[in-house]
């Protein structure tokens with residue numbers, strides 16, 4: 094088992110957004126979190142990623158409770174991709190390299206060939222030399238996806254991470270992620286998408302978020 098979550102609850106301003114959430118993620122899993130707007134899908138992904146505190150229950154990664162992990166190391170394994178990612182102000186190449194300067198990624202090595210290959214797979218080999226601060230929303234999502242893949246997490250949490258992409262690039266991103274899972278059978282992906290057709294394409298299992 095890659096990750097397990099038991100009896101999670103989240104409150105916001107004394108309102109219980111969700112409770113009793115249970116989840117098991119095994120290597121190779123492709124899970125889609127479903128629920129209407131405001132039901133707490135983003136809050137759930139943020140909790141799984143260790144970006145928001147655990148109110149109740151337990152999350153374990155590779156058999157170790159979240160509390161026993163150094164959080165930077167945990168978050169490098171369970172990586173959250175928001176809909177509007179931080180892109181930075183350097184060139185796209187600079188921004189793809191930047192996380193490798195952090196101590197938590199010291200054992201990882203920036204692979205420019207992989208970056209170029211994945212940008213080409215996403216139809217944007219030209220992106221490397223552009224300035225990240227001027228990227229469109231979709232281009233920013235391309236940067237964020239490639240940056241995340243380069244860091245090689247075990248579990249990728251995609252929060253509407255293709256919502257700003259055109260249909261062709263969306264399909265290319267789905268294919269890239271499918272191949273990424275094949276290349277690393279120990280990996281898994283959790284998607285939040287409002288598009289039921291995309292959900293059917295990318296997920297093998299649903300996790301409904303039920304309000305309250």
Ligand SMILES: Nc1ncnc2c1ncn2[C@@H]1O[C@H](COP(=O)(O)OP(=O)(O)OP(=O)(O)O)[C@@H](O)[C@H]1O
Pocket residue numbers: 105106110128129130131132133134135136137
């Ligand atoms: N920092 C915050 N402070 C107060 N309320 C918040 C905060 N973050 C989220 N909420 C509230 O928690 C609820 C769940 O938000 P969340 O963003 O997780 O929903 P969602 O299911 O991802 O929605 P959508 O599908 O629209 O993206 C919403 O009612 C939202 O207003």
